[in-house]
Amino acid sequence: MEKQEKNTEVCPPVDLSGEAGWTPFDAPSLVGASLRFVSGEPDGNRYRVRYYKDDAEQLRARIWFGPETEGPPGHAHGGAMAAVLDEVLGLAAWAAGHSIVVGNLNVSFRNLLPLEQVVTVESEVVSAQGRKVMVHGRICLGETVFAEAECLCITIRDK
């Protein structure tokens, strides 16, 4: 069988700047540098991400899905979108003051997401009761929603 050549070329820089009224958010200073799967290679070919808070203090992300996130030809893998929602919505709960892990993530895939396009992740902490923090969010560009999710976060014991 013919061996397929792996393309090792690094994609050119992308513009991850935010919208008017957004302020940069320093995720590692809040949760450490462990978020490597999504955020760990800021110049690589998997994901490139930059975090912000909007004027309502909700977490936002600008994210580029690189060629290494491919699922359907030319488009992002569903698991790649779920990983982003796991990180961003979990981080949104941390940014709102809750020390959590994600217990349940319910994702609906609404449209195929073309690779090498910068999109936005929106999040909203909708409730916090006892140890349960509910965060909603979506990956979108303008009016187009690629995926939306409900994320049940559970506060870590003894925190």
Ligand SMILES: CCCCCCCCCCCC(=O)SCCNC(=O)CCNC(=O)[C@H](O)C(C)(C)COP(=O)(O)OP(=O)(O)OC[C@H]1O[C@@H](n2cnc3c(N)ncnc32)[C@H](O)[C@@H]1OP(=O)(O)O
């Ligand atoms: C550290 C630096 C990090 C820094 C990192 C910060 C960045 C965050 C972003 C990354 C997010 C992730 O990927 S986190 C990685 C992915 N997630 C995980 O691996 C989590 C693995 N699961 C667990 O560790 C555990 O199951 C927990 C902590 C979620 C829950 O265990 P527990 O502490 O024993 O609590 P437990 O009694 O079972 O549940 C408490 C209450 O929550 C409910 N509950 C629990 N799980 C669920 C569930 N899946 N669906 C519905 N409800 C649930 C229970 O019914 C109960 O309700 P009631 O009876 O009280 O009503």
